[in-house]
Structures are given as C-alpha cells and as structure tokens.
Amino acid sequence: MTNTKQTIYDIAKKAGVSASTVGSALNGTWKSRRISETTVDRIRAIADELNYSVNLQARALRSAKSGLVGMILPQHDNRFFSSIGQCFSNETRAREALPVIVSAKRERDQEIEAVRGLINSSVDALMLVGISEPDLLSEMCQKAKVPHVFVDQPCSQAPSVVSENKGGAQRLLEVLLNDSNAKDLSDVVFLGGDANLPATEQRVRGFKQALKKRGHRTSKSQVLACGYQRAAARDALEKLYHKRKSLPSVLLINSIGCFEGALEFLVQLPTEEVDDCAIGSFDYDPFGRLLHHPVPMMRQRAEEMVKRAYLHLDQDDTDPQITHIEPELILPNR
Structure with a gap:
C-alpha cells in the first residue's frame, strides 16, 4: 500500500471548506479574511491528523519572504x-x-x-x-x-x-543621595559595566551629572567599570571594602549581573554595615523588592x-x- 501525500484539497474536503480557506488557516492570514477561530482550529486538527506539513520553502518562493x-x-x-x-x-x-x-x-x-x-x-x-x-x-x-x-x-x-541611560542613572543617583546620610560626595561609587560601551558610558555621565549638580567633581576612583560579569563585580566590591575598611555611603550598581555579584559579597557582611549603604541598581530584578535592604531600581522597558x-x-x-x-x-x- 502506497502513502499518497496529502494536499490542502484533501483537508478542504474533510473540513467542508474551500482550499483557499485552508490555505489562510495554515499560513496565518485567516484573521484578515474573518475566518472564525473555531474553523481554523478544526482545519489545523485535520491537517495534523493527515500529517500534512506546510512547504515553507515553496511558500517563500511565492511570497518572496x-x-x-x-x-x-x-x-x-x-x-x-x-x-x-x-x-x-x-x-x-x-x-x-x-x-x-x-x-x-x-x-x-x-x-x-x-x-x-x-x-x-x-x-x-x-x-x-x-x-x-x-x-x-x-x-x-x-x-x-x-x-x-x-x-x-x-x-x-x-x-x-x-534606553535613556544618562537621564535614568542621574535620576537613580538623586534618589539614592536623598535617601542616604552621605555628607562626603567622594564616598559615592558607581560599580559595574564596560566604560567602552555606550550604555555604561552614558550611565557614568548621568552619575557624574547628579554629583556635579551638588557641586562635586567625580574622581576616577569613584567609577569602578569592572565589566558585566558577576564575579568581577563581587571581586571589585570586596577589594574596595578591604581597602576602605567599610562600604561606600552610596553604591549605584550597573546591570543585574553586577548586582547579583555585589550581593554575593554583601551577604557576608553584618546587616548593620549594609544598612548604612544606600544601594541602587540600573536594571530590574523583581526579587530585589523582597530584600531586607531597600533597593531602588531602574527597569528598562x-x-x-x-x-x-x-x-x-x-x-x-x-x-x-x-x-x-x-x-x-x-x-x-x-
């Protein structure tokens, strides 16, 4: 017994509709033809039953797409x-x-x-x-x-x-500064990202602009563009902590990967030390809202x-x- 390849005409006959209706149901144009979803579902079920597969290559040649x-x-x-x-x-x-x-x-x-x-x-x-x-x-x-x-x-x-990276970073840092007890603006740090990439470069600009509005000129030591890897952010923050013997008063973390890396180090510290640092993230993780420590975040849309x-x-x-x-x-x- 030989297997005959099924066509849309076989499907049309079994579904009780025209071949063009079958074609529209299978190629996704059925909505524009006002074909009911019930009819489309019935046609597709019959196509599956008959092991019919759409010849995408042939369709592409006909449509030039x-x-x-x-x-x-x-x-x-x-x-x-x-x-x-x-x-x-x-x-x-x-x-x-x-x-x-x-x-x-x-x-x-x-x-x-x-x-x-x-x-x-x-x-x-x-x-x-x-x-x-x-x-x-x-x-x-x-x-x-x-x-x-x-x-x-x-x-x-x-x-x-x-994303409007510069303006977003500036707004985020302004929130952190308003929420913190920072008296020395040189104690404010930007962590993470690649300074050679436009997104980080613009966020650093926004960070500096927020400090400039308060009369402070950002030093190179305040920007730790250590890359986007979790381990790099964790190590950079740990190195900063041991050098200073404390966390900065404000920490703006650039990207979720860096935020996760920073958390790996922060969980090792006493809660009161972390609470003295205002932390924000430019990127959003919904689980961040469950943290004991409040973390404002910028969500890219x-x-x-x-x-x-x-x-x-x-x-x-x-x-x-x-x-x-x-x-x-x-x-x-x-």
Whole structure:
C-alpha cells in the first residue's frame, strides 16, 4: 500500500471548506479574511491528523519572504536580554512570522558568523541587540539588502532604539543621595559595566551629572567599570571594602549581573554595615523588592523598545537615528 501525500484539497474536503480557506488557516492570514477561530482550529486538527506539513520553502518562493525575523543578542541568562528576547518573540509571532534568536556573547567573530548565517537563511529583517561592532554588522546587512535595526546599542549607519541611560542613572543617583546620610560626595561609587560601551558610558555621565549638580567633581576612583560579569563585580566590591575598611555611603550598581555579584559579597557582611549603604541598581530584578535592604531600581522597558524597533522596520527607516526610551524607576516597598 502506497502513502499518497496529502494536499490542502484533501483537508478542504474533510473540513467542508474551500482550499483557499485552508490555505489562510495554515499560513496565518485567516484573521484578515474573518475566518472564525473555531474553523481554523478544526482545519489545523485535520491537517495534523493527515500529517500534512506546510512547504515553507515553496511558500517563500511565492511570497518572496521567508517569514523569519532574526535577533542577535549578547546572552540569554540575563534578565534584561531575556526580556528583550521574549518580547521580540511575542511581537514577531503576533505578526505571523517566526522569530529566530541567536546569542553571540558580544564577541566580534560570533556576531559576524550569526549575521552571515541569518542572512543566508533569508531572514526578512534583523534586530541587533547589545552588539559590539554595530557599524560592521550594519554594512553586512546593507550589502545583503536586509532591513535591520539596533536595540540597546546605537549605530551610526542605521536606526537604533536605546534606553535613556544618562537621564535614568542621574535620576537613580538623586534618589539614592536623598535617601542616604552621605555628607562626603567622594564616598559615592558607581560599580559595574564596560566604560567602552555606550550604555555604561552614558550611565557614568548621568552619575557624574547628579554629583556635579551638588557641586562635586567625580574622581576616577569613584567609577569602578569592572565589566558585566558577576564575579568581577563581587571581586571589585570586596577589594574596595578591604581597602576602605567599610562600604561606600552610596553604591549605584550597573546591570543585574553586577548586582547579583555585589550581593554575593554583601551577604557576608553584618546587616548593620549594609544598612548604612544606600544601594541602587540600573536594571530590574523583581526579587530585589523582597530584600531586607531597600533597593531602588531602574527597569528598562523591553516591550516598548521592541515595539519601537519594529516601528522602524514597518516604516522602512534606513537613516541613522536614535530613539530613546525612558526607563521606569521602581522604588522599594517601605
């Protein structure tokens, strides 16, 4: 007995609908045709029963689109980047396309390999998040005529969507200064991040601006841009503590990874010592609100950033421009 490959006409006959209705149910365009969800569910169930699979390659040739949208981000195990990835996935699927997400660890060679691979897979567009070589990757996309937009990292050759990092850091430090008993502003410290990357560079600017408004000029020793790794932040804070024999009166921690690293050291100290230090985080972790010690946090608005990035793609924007998204200040429960 030979198995005959099923077609949409077989599904249509069994479902009691037209072949075009089956096509719309299976390719995701059923909403625009006002086909009921009940009918779509019935058609898809029959398609599964008949082991029917959509020929995506043939569809791509007919539509001149693959239905794939790519995203490259530094890592998955970071709350902000995982939020960006989830929002991207939700928004892409809502547009009846398939999200493809690749982690490149902010390493140049991996970023190039990822962009090349996604271009070869005929993605319809690319979102590039926290990239180390934005101009180079933009040139690759332009050469391949792939629409693209940058998120969390400005690019001089394409549209970019970033958090308002300078203003956010300034607001956060002002809250910490108002909540602290700091009399000596040289006892205020910025911890974490890479000073060579725009996000950290702008947050350091905001940190300095808040101190400048109070008549203080920030010294180099007040900015510990030790990178984004937990261990690096933990070690930098421990070294500072042993050098000073105490914590600073105010500590602004840059990124959740660094915040977690700082906590690894802080839990070793007496509670009263930690309570004497006003601590804030530029990045948000909901579990931070459960800490005994109150920690104001800046939450980057991942969903809004992805929507704005998609707006650039929808409008076929190619000119370099930066859209700033104001982060949300989350104050602890008192």
